[in-house]
Amino acid sequence: MKIAASERLKKLTTGIFTELANKKRDAINKGIDIIDLSVGSPDMTPSAYVVDALVEHSKDLTKYGYTLKGIDEFNEAVAHFYKKRYEVELNPHDEVLQLMGSQDGLSHLATAIVNPGEYVLVPDPGYPIYEASVTLAGGNVYPMPLLEENGYLPKLDEIPLEILQKTKMMIISYPGNPVTALANVSFFEEVVTFARKNNILVVHDFAYSELIFDSHPQISFMSVPGAKEVGIEFNSLSKTFNMAGCRIGYVVGNPETLSILAALKSHIDYGIFYPIQMAAVTALTSDYSVLDEQVIEYETRRDVLISGLAQAGWQVAKSPATMFVWAKIPSGWTSREFAFTLIEEAGVAVVPGDAFGKLGEGYVRMALVQSSEKLAEAAKRIEQFLRKNNQKPK
Numbered sequence: 001m002k003i004a005a006s007e008r009l010k011k012l013t014t015g016i017f018t019e020l021a022n023k024k025r026d027a028i029n030k031g032i033d034i035i036d037l038s039v040g041s042p043d044m045t046p047s048a049y050v051v052d053a054l055v056e057h058s059k060d061l062t063k064y065g066y067t068l069k070g071i072d073e074f075n076e077a078v079a080h081f082y083k084k085r086y087e088v089e090l091n092p093h094d095e096v097l098q099l100m101g102s103q104d105g106l107s108h109l110a111t112a113i114v115n116p117g118e119y120v121l122v123p124d125p126g127y128p129i130y131e132a133s134v135t136l137a138g139g140n141v142y143p144m145p146l147l148e149e150n151g152y153l154p155k156l157d158e159i160p161l162e163i164l165q166k167t168k169m170m171i172i173s174y175p176g177n178p179v180t181a182l183a184n185v186s187f188f189e190e191v192v193t194f195a196r197k198n199n200i201l202v203v204h205d206f207a208y209s210e211l212i213f214d215s216h217p218q219i220s221f222m223s224v225p226g227a228k229e230v231g232i233e234f235n236s237l238s239k240t241f242n243m244a245g246c247r248i249g250y251v252v253g254n255p256e257t258l259s260i261l262a263a264l265k266s267h268i269d270y271g272i273f274y275p276i277q278m279a280a281v282t283a284l285t286s287d288y289s290v291l292d293e294q295v296i297e298y299e300t301r302r303d304v305l306i307s308g309l310a311q312a313g314w315q316v317a318k319s320p321a322t323m324f325v326w327a328k329i330p331s332g333w334t335s336r337e338f339a340f341t342l343i344e345e346a347g348v349a350v351v352p353g354d355a356f357g358k359l360g361e362g363y364v365r366m367a368l369v370q371s372s373e374k375l376a377e378a379a380k381r382i383e384q385f386l387r388k389n390n391q392k393p394k
């Protein structure tokens, strides 16, 4: 018997990530020592008091059943966090929905909201699940170009009217992955006006809300007047509290949208392990000093990498936020050639930019998930690589 994947699944482009994983494995098999800057999984650890909460609650043998949904304490902790960090008031009863990581919500939302043939506006370059989730739902993607000359903000007035008439939702992310740019309040206000006018649900992915550098303001889309009427915001404990493996996140905002997503989830999952929920409550209601320390660590790493690359003659823009550097590559290479040759010849793994959309061509993404020492070494290896290949970066 031959089993085939569905046509929708076949449409998903996982090719580059598979190729990257193969190249890394081949290099490791050849004995090459790899500095891996390709995976966006934090190398830092959660606070001891968060781990203690997880351990303590795990000892309670009455807590091993299905939780079915987020406990009240979790929703209240998210509301508390949003108030303290972003000055946003949330009703914990209907404006917070727990997720198995924000990926859970991002991957299922289109299935809950979009009908076959309807459009979703998606950033290009953008985090791959945005497009994949729409494809799986049978919807159509309309890519919104994020160009450096526009501050990586989409030009909403350039989207054709015939597309807007068939558009159900739009996805934006500031700061995002791989593009680390920030938006200002006036852009978010423009988005609210645009969404109201065209009857489009706004989805803001704020997964890197606590990795914002150089004292830039942390602007939640929810803080803009009218945002809750037109939109929702995904957030997560993965990067903020280094709990990526715990798979716990949430979405806040428009109550009708949250209840639609909750209805779909009620068919799909049975909730998150209670001790993980309580560990998340502990993290969300802590004193947040760890967040400031973490920002300093990532800023230092970013500066070490960027200045090391500058010494190598490669001028790369400083990320204002996130755990990534989005680097325009030297001319004469495609993103894939550059990334794959870098693994083989320098033992440094980065992601080719076209993994994130057509407009990612000409870039690579480097994750700041290694110590400053390792990042300095990676920059040295890149310097030798560029010299050997006689490349003069732009």
Ligand SMILES: Cc1ncc(COP(=O)(O)O)c(C=O)c1O
Pocket (backbone or CB within 6 Å): 040, 100, 101, 102, 103, 104, 106, 127, 173, 176, 177, 205, 207, 235, 236, 237, 238, 244, 247, 248, 249
């Ligand atoms: C932009 C962005 N959104 C969402 C996620 C998903 O994170 P999680 O499901 O761990 O909350 C990631 C993970 O890397 C991401 O980069």
